[in-house]
Amino acid sequence: MPETVAETGDRVTLRVKVNGTEHTARIESRLLLVELLRETLDLTGTHVGCDTSYCGACTVLLNGRAVKSCTVLAAQADGGEILTVEGLAQDGKLHPIQRAFGESYGLQCGYCTPGLLLSTYQLLQHKKDPGEKEIRKAIAGNTCRCTGYMNVFKAIRMAAKLSKEG
Ligand code: FES
Numbered sequence: 648m649p650e651t652v653a654e655t656g657d658r659v660t661l662r663v664k665v666n667g668t669e670h671t672a673r674i675e676s677r678l679l680l681v682e683l684l685r686e687t688l689d690l691t692g693t694h695v696g697c698d699t700s701y702c703g704a705c706t707v708l709l710n711g712r713a714v715k716s717c718t719v720l721a722a723q724a725d726g727g728e729i730l731t732v733e734g735l736a737q738d739g740k741l742h743p744i745q746r747a748f749g750e751s752y753g754l755q756c757g758y759c760t761p762g763l764l765l766s767t768y769q770l771l772q773h774k775k776d777p778g779e780k781e782i783r784k785a786i787a788g789n790t791c792r793c794t795g796y797m798n799v800f801k802a803i804r805m806a807a808k809l810s811k812e813g
């Protein structure tokens with residue numbers, strides 16, 4: 648347990664920065680990160696699509712790393728920085744990754760989309776011009792039941808292009 652978490656019984660106080668905003672919350676020590684985001688902080692853009700740690704709809708960035716937030720305790724994020732889908736758009740303008748998914752029809756029902764956007768974000772942090780193998784690896788933990796993935800690949804390639812253009 649990180650030192651900054653003050654323990655009292657099975658409840659803890661934690662501090663996290665989510666999308667640039669500091670939050671302090673008293674939570675049950677068993678609360679999952681996805682529950683903290685959705686239920687405590689009302690950031691419902693992060694989805695829950697399974698109960699087997701399989702679908703990746705709950706993917707967020709924790710300290711710059713993509714994690715399935717249904718498999719992380721909120722207390723494990725104490726002192727950390729989290730980026731969720733709500734943090735991608737800036738000043739009312741969609742992030743290039745969001746634009747690319749829209750323009751390439753990389754989504755249909757959209758349930759998987761927040762997770763795919765964050766996995767793409769992490770990929771493009773490390774690879775400005777990812778090849779097909781790298782794209783496949785980056786989204787291997789994200790399941791989409793609608794698109795057949797072809798437009799998702801197209802969207803990620805466009806996202807790389809738009810991100811480079813700034
Ligand atoms: S909700 Fe499916 S992996 Fe987290």
Ligand code: FES
Nearest residue numbers: 755756791792793
């Ligand atoms: S767009 Fe429906 S699950 Fe991916």
